[in-house]
Amino acid sequence: MARLYSQLWCGATGLAVPLLTLASPGLLTVAGVGPSWAVLWLLPWALVDGPRSGAVAGLALGMALDGLQLGGASQIPALALLGWWWGRLGRNGPPVERSFSLGLLAALGSLLLGASLLLQLGLPGSGGWSGEVVLLSGLHTLLAQGLITALLAPLVCSLQLLFWRQQVSLRN
């Protein structure tokens, strides 16, 4: 069975994630917070390509994104875990295709990613965020990012799912 990761150009599309994160288009924001582009790219990839490829893709994306941020917290654990989980969902369960399912999975992924960052940043000696900052700014970012990611997922992830499945079936 053909795999997406064996096609170099498919993996290269992941470069769009750090580029979009840097560009942070102002139109696609809720209360000044943009979506998690990593979640929007990783979800269809992992659903089509399986848990191992999903975890590796999450790891790679996390490493790239950690290099673009100020530091104090890492996105690697959450993205790798999400890639593995979504890969298992794609392999074991019925195919995930409906807009609501994609939106829900993206929202859960974004919330999990945000919660892991919040946990790390709130730890003393890591990010050094005070309890007040965690409540004021952290929860705001967490919820706003979850919302905008869930809203964009049906559009972005559906197209990606179609495209990746087409590539896999063509190779087979």
Next chain:
Amino acid sequence: MNGRLPRVPTLQKLLQAWPWWLFLLALVGVRLSKGAFLTDAYALLSRPFWPGTAQGEWIQAATRLADQTRLAQLEQDNRRLRGLLDLQRGRGDAITAPVISRETGGWWQQLELGKGQLQGVAAGDPVLGPGGLLGLVQSVTPSTARVRLLTDPGSHVGVWVGRTQRHGLLIGQGTARPVLHFLDKDTGVRPGDVVSTSPASTLLPANVTVGVIQSVNDQAVPAPEAVVQLSAPLDAVDWVQVVPRRAGA
């Protein structure tokens, strides 16, 4: 002498001269009102000949010129005195850099600048924008620099309230308004006070505006706190100035 007395004017003649009586009454009125009517009438008649906007502009232009000259002289004096005190120099050799990426509402508040190590930018350099201090350079690559904004929760910058001459530590909250933590209990600050960098700072350019105090919490423990509205528009700034710290070394 025929012994005849001069004739007393009759009442009728007195009444016939009423315009003169009225004129006399008007003069008495002018005298009693200290010429109010006359000056008002003069003001009304001479209004077309009053000094117009042209004269006002000349005076304003002259005042501006005088202010600019005075400012240049003071800056020159300031540079000379700071040089004598071996403090940091002004912004003469600042590096102008474009903002190529901006994240002011996510997990981290940061800017990416389009100039880096090759152009002389180094970690720790202060970054100024229109309106005041924006943050400090956190890391550099050969052609880019990452700036931690004052609003980032990891940002801790020493600042100064000029009116009360109090130092404080400005700490980002992840929102648009960082909080100023004072070191003394009795600060005397109030909303509206301007916050700037310290005049004796060796890490930051001196006397750069940071923001304005919006509210003060005197009950905070262990020392009062104040919410600061930054003067530089972080969401809209497209070009910034990086002040190399070695300029003051």
